Amino acid sequence: xxxxxxxxxxxxxxxxxxxxxxxxxxxxxxxxxxxxxxxxxxxxxxxxxxxxxxxxxxxxxxxxxxxxxxxxxxxxxxxxxxxxxxxxxxxxxxxxxxxxxxxxxxxxxxxxxxxxxxxxxxxxxxxxxxxxxxxxxxxxxxxxxxxxxxxxxxxx
Amino acid sequence: xxxxxxxxxxxxxxxxxxxxxxxxxxxxxxxxxxxxxxxxxxxxxxxxxxxxxxxxxxxxxxxxxxxxxxxxxxxxxxxxxxxxxxxxxxxxxxxxxxxxxxxxxxxxxxxxxxxxxxxxxxxxxxxxxxxxxxxxxxxxxxxxxxxxxxxxxxxxxxxxxxxxxxx
Amino acid sequence: xxxxxxxxxxxxxxxxxxxxxxxxxxxxxxxxxxxxxxxxxxxxxxxxxxxxxxxxxxxxxxxxxxxxxxxxxxxxxxxxxxxxxxxxxxxxxxxxxxxxxxxxxxxxxxxxxxxxxxxxxxxxxxxxxxxxxxxxxxxxxxxxxxxxxxxxxxxxxxxxxxxxxxxxxxxxxxxxxxxxxxxxxxxxxxxxxxxxxxxxxxxxxxxxxxxxxxxxxxxxxxxxxxxxxxxxxxxxxxxxxxxxxxxxxxxxxxxxxxxxxxxxxxxxxxxxxxxxxxxxxxxxxxxxxxxxxxxxxxxxxxxxxxxxxxxxxxxxxxxxxxxxxxxxxxxxxxxxxxxxxxxxxxxxxxxxxxxxxxxxxxxxxxxxxxxxxxxxxxxxxxxxxxxxxxxxxxxxxxxxxxxxxxxxxxxxxxxxxxxxxxxxxxxxxxxxxxxxxxxxxxxxxxxxxxxxxxxxxxxxxxxxxxxxxxxxxxxxxx
Numbered sequence: 181x182x183x184x185x186x187x188x189x190x191x192x193x194x195x196x197x198x199x200x201x202x203x204x205x206x207x208x209x210x211x212x213x214x215x216x217x218x219x220x221x222x223x224x225x226x227x228x229x230x231x232x233x234x235x236x237x238x239x240x241x242x243x244x245x246x247x248x249x250x251x252x253x254x255x256x257x258x259x260x261x262x263x264x265x266x267x268x269x270x271x272x273x274x275x276x277x278x279x280x281x282x283x284x285x286x287x288x289x290x291x292x293x294x295x296x297x298x299x300x301x302x303x304x305x306x307x308x309x310x311x312x313x314x315x316x317x318x319x320x321x322x323x324x325x326x327x328x329x330x331x332x333x334x335x336x
Numbered sequence: 337x338x339x340x341x342x343x344x345x346x347x348x349x350x351x352x353x354x355x356x357x358x359x360x361x362x363x364x365x366x367x368x369x370x371x372x373x374x375x376x377x378x379x380x381x382x383x384x385x386x387x388x389x390x391x392x393x394x395x396x397x398x399x400x401x402x403x404x405x406x407x408x409x410x411x412x413x414x415x416x417x418x419x420x421x422x423x424x425x426x427x428x429x430x431x432x433x434x435x436x437x438x439x440x441x442x443x444x445x446x447x448x449x450x451x452x453x454x455x456x457x458x459x460x461x462x463x464x465x466x467x468x469x470x471x472x473x474x475x476x477x478x479x480x481x482x483x484x485x486x487x488x489x490x491x492x493x494x495x496x497x498x499x500x501x502x503x
Numbered sequence: 504x505x506x507x508x509x510x511x512x513x514x515x516x517x518x519x520x521x522x523x524x525x526x527x528x529x530x531x532x533x534x535x536x537x538x539x540x541x542x543x544x545x546x547x548x549x550x551x552x553x554x555x556x557x558x559x560x561x562x563x564x565x566x567x568x569x570x571x572x573x574x575x576x577x578x579x580x581x582x583x584x585x586x587x588x589x590x591x592x593x594x595x596x597x598x599x600x601x602x603x604x605x606x607x608x609x610x611x612x613x614x615x616x617x618x619x620x621x622x623x624x625x626x627x628x629x630x631x632x633x634x635x636x637x638x639x640x641x642x643x644x645x646x647x648x649x650x651x652x653x654x655x656x657x658x659x660x661x662x663x664x665x666x667x668x669x670x671x672x673x674x675x676x677x678x679x680x681x682x683x684x685x686x687x688x689x690x691x692x693x694x695x696x697x698x699x700x701x702x703x704x705x706x707x708x709x710x711x712x713x714x715x716x717x718x719x720x721x722x723x724x725x726x727x728x729x730x731x732x733x734x735x736x737x738x739x740x741x742x743x744x745x746x747x748x749x750x751x752x753x754x755x756x757x758x759x760x761x762x763x764x765x766x767x768x769x770x771x772x773x774x775x776x777x778x779x780x781x782x783x784x785x786x787x788x789x790x791x792x793x794x795x796x797x798x799x800x801x802x803x804x805x806x807x808x809x810x811x812x813x814x815x816x817x818x819x820x821x822x823x824x825x826x827x828x829x830x831x832x833x834x835x836x837x838x839x840x841x842x843x844x845x846x847x848x849x850x851x852x853x854x855x856x857x858x859x860x861x862x863x864x865x866x867x868x869x870x871x872x873x874x875x876x877x878x879x880x881x882x883x884x885x886x887x888x889x890x891x892x893x894x895x896x897x898x899x900x901x902x903x904x905x906x907x908x909x910x911x912x913x914x915x916x917x918x919x920x921x922x923x924x925x926x927x928x929x930x931x932x933x934x935x936x937x938x939x940x941x942x943x944x945x946x947x948x949x950x951x952x953x954x955x956x957x958x959x960x961x962x963x964x965x966x967x968x969x970x971x972x973x974x975x976x977x978x979x980x981x
Contacts, residue, residue, distance in 0.1 A: 211605070211607050212605060213611075214611070214612055214633075214634060215611075215634060215636075215656070215659060215976070215977055216656055216659035216740055216741055216977070218611070219659060219660065219703070219740060220739070220740065222718075222722070223722060223725075223726070223729075223739075226718065226719055226722030226723070226726075227719045227722060227723050228722065228723065228726045239607070241606065241607040243605075253634075254634065254636055256632070256633060256634055256635045256636060256980070257474070257475060257478075257635075258473075258474065258475045258632050258633050258635065259604065259612060259633040259634070262604055262605060262612075262633070266605055286492070288641075288652065288653070288656075289636050289637065289638070289641055290489075290491040290492060290494070291489045291490050291491060291636075291637040291640055291641055292482050292487075292488075292489065292490025292637055292640070293474075293482070293490075293635050293636050293637030293640075294636055294637070296492045311741060312739075312740055312741065314739055366912065366913055366914065367675050367676065367912055367913075367914045368675070369914060369915055392799075392802045392803075393801075393802040393805065393807075394802070394803060394804070394805045395805055395917075395924065395926065395943065396805070396915075396926055396928065396941075396943040398928055398941040398943075400930055400938075400939045400941075401939070402938075413928060413941075415915055415926070415928075415943070419802070419816060419818045419823075422823045422824070424824075424915070424917075426915055445803055445804075445805075446803050446804060447803055447804035447805040447806075447948055447951060447952070449951060450631075450947060450948075450950075450951040451947075458639075471632075472631065472632055473631065473632035473635040473980055473981075474632060474635060475632070482637060482640055483639060483640055489637075489640055489641070489643075489644055490637075
């Protein structure tokens with residue numbers, strides 16, 4: 181049944197739920213750590229905050245093998261085409277989390293060198309605020325994204 | 337790191353030797369740092385002599401834009417170090433704005449390579465004799481030299497929801 | 504908004520700048536000069552090699568025009584560089600491999616173009632700028648009190664050192680002295696920061712070489728340090744705690760217990776790492792004799808810190824130009840003699856132990872007193888007094904809106920960060936904002952010296968050497 185939560189309107193609710201459940205279990209992030217947020221992203225993957233309990237501790241270097249791109253850090257003008265290229269190389273379904281203030285809006289660096297918000301380059305699903313966001317904030321962002329996928333709000 | 341009178345003798349002798357060799361250089365101290373103002377044409381010779389007499393470590397090279405200054409708009413700042421004498425020397429070279437060219441130090445200190453490229457990238461100061469003077473930090477096709485004082489910060493105006501902002 | 508910003512060039516003129524005349528373009532070296540034979544990547548240490556003429560795209564990229572459309576078709580997008588095959592000095596074909604900027608082992612967004620002859624590296628070209636944030640320009644728009652928030656994000660693995668360097672430079676321009684307790688707190692925080700930074704280093708070095716469990720172990724100990732930072736400063740990273748005039752707030756109650764916890768738990772962790780790696784034959788095979796740089800090359804390229812010390816030079820800024828009362832504490836400066844990756848590993852492990860030694864001494868001898876200078880032109884008054892005194896309110900207001908004015912002058916201040924000599928050249932013209940701030944990041948020189956360290960190595964050594972150079976791209980690109 182078509183509706184705001186299910187724009188395709190083709191899948192039945194149970195199958196969609198199953199697909200959403202499968203997609204959110206072990207979403208593999210692509211390594212896109214740029215600056216300080218990358219350190220907190222690594223801390224989230226390490227033993228204390230353990231992304232492994234969500235099946236996400238494998239950060240794939242190759243974008244072809246990843247479904248989630250966590251843009252962690254400030255994106256400079258020189259890096260923006262690279263970011264877009266990596267995003268294009270990821271295969272569907274793919275999601276983007278914009279981690280930190282610099283990735284979401286340009287942060288405290290409102291100047292010539294940075295892209296003011298990574299959503300100018302790639303479509304973003306979840307923004308995680310913070311400078312840098314602690315591992316708990318990042319996990320909250322990841323779980324929010326997983327919730328959105330499971331509920332069908334992002335039907336991809 | 338203190339006024340010249342209490343410097344160890346060898347460091348003072350090194351500076352005195354350089355002062356003798358380069359009469360146009362003006363030695364001084366700024367808040368405890370050893371500073372010397374060198375003419376643009378003497379720069380490579382001075383750096384070479386400094387390296388021969390003991391200031392073998394290259395520390396830093398940067399540029400400053402002073403906008404209106406009689407002796408020259410830009411200033412290239414070179415910091416050299418002697419690990420044996422615990423002596424740090426700062427060279428200040430005035431560069432005129434109409435002709436922002438400085439001889440390159442890469443022949444004397446290979447470590448000046450990236451620093452000179454950065455100064456060229458951000459200030460537009462050309463270093464003659466540099467093996468590859470291209471942009472370093474900004475994309476190749478960038479136009480302008482952002483750290484010059486007449487270049488804007490490039491801030492994007494932030495639109496707030498409830499406020500009507502004139503474009 | 505007149506025209507939307509183009510994300511590639513990002514130029515949006517603020518309205519008041521539109522009518523200014525454009526600055527005269529700097530003289531660009533003639534195209535022929537850029538394309539001539541050169542090989543000064545190894546200048547001063549090796550004979551120049553023959554290199555092919557580059558195309559007109561500029562010396563940044565090594566392009567072959569006839570291959571570009573083929574690859575563009577394969578990748579579906581325009582690529583910035585290309586595979587280039589041409590005869591090398593020995594007559595064999597060489598191949599240009601591009602590492603990065605998105606790469607799991609480049610410690611950030613560093614791009615290396617490596618020219619290989621078989622498995623041997625003939626030439627390495629680091630290309631940086633992918634994290635350029637314009638922080639030096641931003642610093643001219645922020646007051647001196649806001650400065651630490653900016654510089655702390657440059658070398659994000661040792662933020663306290665950046666803040667300390669900036670604060671020391673500002674205090675020299677101002678001519679203020681910070682009280683002994685503030686100095687001791689600064690030493691405490693920077694030395695714990697050194698331990699935390701080296702823990703990340705040993706974790707990533709191990710992971711890059713293949714000892715994946717090092718990554719988890721290193722972060723385990725680092726969490727203790729970060730918990731301590733969070734208790735004292737409120738943040739795990741990028742603290743803005745060390746400010747001109749002192750520190751932002753006094754140490755919280757119970758800080759001695761936190762420090763005792765760090766001193767109890769981190770040394771056994773370090774002992775674990777030494778058990779795992781010191782005599783591990785695989786680790787030694789991959790690190791002994793790899794990535795060698797001599798002391799003369801270090802000086803010529805501006806390489807400082809653990810790399811210089813591993814090459815045999817006993818140079819530590821905490822000994823040569825002591826700052827913030829660090830000469831009150833006893834510690835040793837470890838040096839190596841081979842200048843290879845293994846020596847750098849041993850030097851950093853030993854530095855962690857010496858830093859913990861300093862931390863123990865600071866905890867025992869912490870002097871009482873003020874945590875910031877009482878010069879009212881610099882330090883904001885305590886919050887409680889704002890209700891009572893009009894003068895305090897006015898001071899607070901002026902300090903946080905305009906900022907304090909710093910007398911005109913120029914100063915170069917340097918501290919020993921975990922990576923090397925972190926220097927700041929600060930120029931003030933008497934206003935409340937710096938006229939120019941230049942940060943001399945240690946990693947900038949180290950990345951420049953990578954071709955020297957990688958001369959005639961194998962491609963597999965690139966990752967080990969790069970990890971041992973410990974670059975932080977925030978410091979490189981600023």
